[in-house]
Amino acid sequence: MKPAPFSYMRVKSLEEAFDLLEEYGDDARILSGGQSLMPTLNMRLSAPKVLIDINQIDGLSDIEVNNGKVTLGALVRHNQLISSDIVTKHLPLISKAVPHIAHHAIRNRGTIGGSIAFADPAAELPAVAKASGFIFTVKNRNEERKIEAEDFFLGLFETNLKETEILIAIEAPTLQQNEKTAFVELSRRQGDYAIIGLAAQSIVENSVFKNVRLAYFGAGDKPIMAKQAINLLEGKSYSEEVVLEAQKALEADLSPMDDLNGPPEMKMHLARVITARALADLIS
Ligand SMILES: Cc1cc2nc3c(=O)[nH]c(=O)nc-3n(C[C@H](O)[C@H](O)[C@H](O)COP(=O)(O)OP(=O)(O)OC[C@H]3O[C@@H](n4cnc5c(N)ncnc54)[C@H](O)[C@@H]3O)c2cc1C
Numbered sequence: 001m002k003p004a005p006f007s008y009m010r011v012k013s014l015e016e017a018f019d020l021l022e023e024y025g026d027d028a029r030i031l032s033g034g035q036s037l038m039p040t041l042n043m044r045l046s047a048p049k050v051l052i053d054i055n056q057i058d059g060l061s062d063i064e065v066n067n068g069k070v071t072l073g074a075l076v077r078h079n080q081l082i083s084s085d086i087v088t089k090h091l092p093l094i095s096k097a098v099p100h101i102a103h104h105a106i107r108n109r110g111t112i113g114g115s116i117a118f119a120d121p122a123a124e125l126p127a128v129a130k131a132s133g134f135i136f137t138v139k140n141r142n143e144e145r146k147i148e149a150e151d152f153f154l155g156l157f158e159t160n161l162k163e164t165e166i167l168i169a170i171e172a173p174t175l176q177q178n179e180k181t182a183f184v185e186l187s188r189r190q191g192d193y194a195i196i197g198l199a200a201q202s203i204v205e206n207s208v209f210k211n212v213r214l215a216y217f218g219a220g221d222k223p224i225m226a227k228q229a230i231n232l233l234e235g236k237s238y239s240e241e242v243v244l245e246a247q248k249a250l251e252a253d254l255s256p257m258d259d260l261n262g263p264p265e266m267k268m269h270l271a272r273v274i275t276a277r278a279l280a281d282l283i284s
Helices: 014-027 036-043 080-085 085-090 092-100 103-110 112-118 126-130 226-231 240-253 264-284
Strands: 008-009 027-029 051-054 064-068 071-074 135-139 143-147 152-157 168-174 180-186 196-205 210-218
Touching: 014 051, 014 168, 014 226, 027 210, 064 085, 071 085, 080 103, 080 112, 080 226, 092 112, 092 126, 092 180, 092 196, 112 126, 112 168, 126 168, 126 180, 126 196, 126 210, 152 210, 180 264, 196 264, 210 264, 226 240
Parallel strands: 008 051, 027 051
Antiparallel strands: 064 071, 071 168, 135 143, 135 168, 180 196, 196 210
16 A cells, blocks of 8 residues: 655754644654654555654764763664663663564664654553653753653553654663663564563562562553552562562553453463563562
8 A cells, every 4th residue: 555645854953843843733743763654654544744854863863871861862773772882781671672673674764762752552662661760852842841751651652742842862760779670572473563561670689679660561552550569569579479469469450452462361361471570580
């Protein structure tokens, strides 16, 4: 299938992009890696009149570390995340997650900003953003806003971004002492979207969990923090019993949807399985 006709505008500055967003409103879409946008156009799930290509704007592809936080430009490609020493050292959850995203060709073009803005509930990076407490910088002509990952994802492919705003950067806190990460994903084939997955982060001291964060993907209409399971684990020492209690608590946290991968009961079962694996991994 071919997309509906559209105009293509390549901008060199944010100001130019803001001008176009103001002029065309909901008829415009930002084009980053194009790896989700172009398929939705080709399948005619979306028919914007104008694509605004932001790839030539300087300064949106940098990775920097400063004062306990890593700043990732919105145009940082998935493969750039994999090869970055800063990410490997300070943001291991990203390093564990990104190899699960699609395949090389897609990771060469796809961007972290595009993944976050697209907000696919089965995508890896939105869940990592919640588990690691990322903060997003979004901008339009008049203001700049900082939005915590926790408040950014509103529902199925729906975010807090306004029509005139562009996601500019992602701020990620570096790991604290004794902070551990675990990433578990179940998919039919390597590179497929997840059936279900879990991005987990916690301080672990003498096998005791503190500041636990469990963000599930493929488990609802957006990445989901498992609040009951988190409360249950907080301050507890790892044991088989505690894992069982956390698995039980998940029933109050998750209500997976019936989809092509299988019924909700199967997903709940898999959620329990990956929770046990992730907790064991955090402790190891
Ligand atoms: C075959 C295939 C398999 C895939 N498998 C996976 C997978 O397993 N896991 C996964 O997470 N992803 C997967 N993807 C998607 C891929 O990761 C994309 O790279 C990602 O979802 C979108 O990034 P992008 O840069 O390509 O964004 P684009 O496609 O350019 O844009 C996506 C959406 O976000 C908006 N947008 C983009 N950038 C910005 C910005 N800076 N500010 C505001 N809005 C913006 C666009 O307007 C558009 O609506 C797959 C894609 C394909 C084609």
